[in-house]
Amino acid sequence: MGTRSTTVVFDGDHPILAIYRQMDGYWSGHGADLKAFLAPVTLINGISGQQAGAHANGMGCLAAQLVANLKTGIGSIYLTTPDDKQGYHYEIRQGSNGSINLKAFVYDTLGYEGPISEFDPNKEPEDEE
Numbered sequence: 447m448g449t450r451s452t453t454v455v456f457d458g459d460h461p462i463l464a465i466y467r468q469m470d471g472y473w474s475g476h477g478a479d480l481k482a483f484l485a486p487v488t489l490i491n492g493i494s495g496q497q498a499g500a501h502a503n504g505m506g507c508l509a510a511q512l513v514a515n516l517k518t519g520i521g522s523i524y525l526t527t528p529d530d531k532q533g534y535h536y537e538i539r540q541g542s543n544g545s546i547n548l549k550a551f552v553y554d555t556l557g558y559e560g561p562i563s564e565f566d567p568n569k570e571p572e573d574e575e
Contacts, residue, residue, distance in 0.1 A: 451476045451534035452526060455509040458540075461528035463509035468522050471534040473557075477550060478567035480536060483515050484508075485563045488544040505540055512538075538562075 451471025455463040467476050487500045489508065502508035517523045533553050541547040541561060548565050550558040557571040 449475065449534065450532035451536065452530050452532045453480065453512075453536040453538065454528050455505060455512065455538045456540075457505040462506060463513070464526045464528045464530060465513065465516065466524045466526040466530060466532065467516075468524070471532060473534070473550065473552075473567040473570040476534065477536065477565065477570075479516065480538070480548065481562055481565050481567055483512065484538065484546050484548075487511075487546060489540055489546065490544060508538075508546070 448469030449471045450469075451467045453463075453465040453467070453476070454461050470476055487502050487508065489505070490501050490503055493503055502511055513523075513525075531551075531554070535551040535554075537549040537551075539547045539549075546562045547560060548558065548562045549556065550565065552571060555571070558565055
C-alpha cells in the first residue's frame, strides 16, 4: 500500500492547484521531491530577458511547472480538489522577496512551516497515529 499525500498551491489565500500522489508521499519521498524542485526557484512578477536560473512568473506559473515536473507518466500523480487531505499534506505559498514557503503536515499535525530551502526531508516528526 502506498503512502498517499496531497499538495496544495496557493495564490494568496486562494488554492489554485491540488495534487494527489499515490505513493511515496512521506517527507523523504514527496517532500524531498518538492524541495529539490522548488528550493532553487525564485518567484518574479513579469518576464524579461535578464533572468538567469530557475524562475516562475507568479504562483500560477509555479503551479504549472510543478505539475510538469512531477507528472512523468501514467498514474501516480493526479489532480484533485483542495479539500482532499491525505496522511501527508503539503501547502505551498509565496514568501517574501520571491521565496517559496512550505507547510508540511503529518496526519493533520503541523510538522514544518517555513522557507522551502530550510525544509529537511530527513527530519520527519513522529506522527501521532
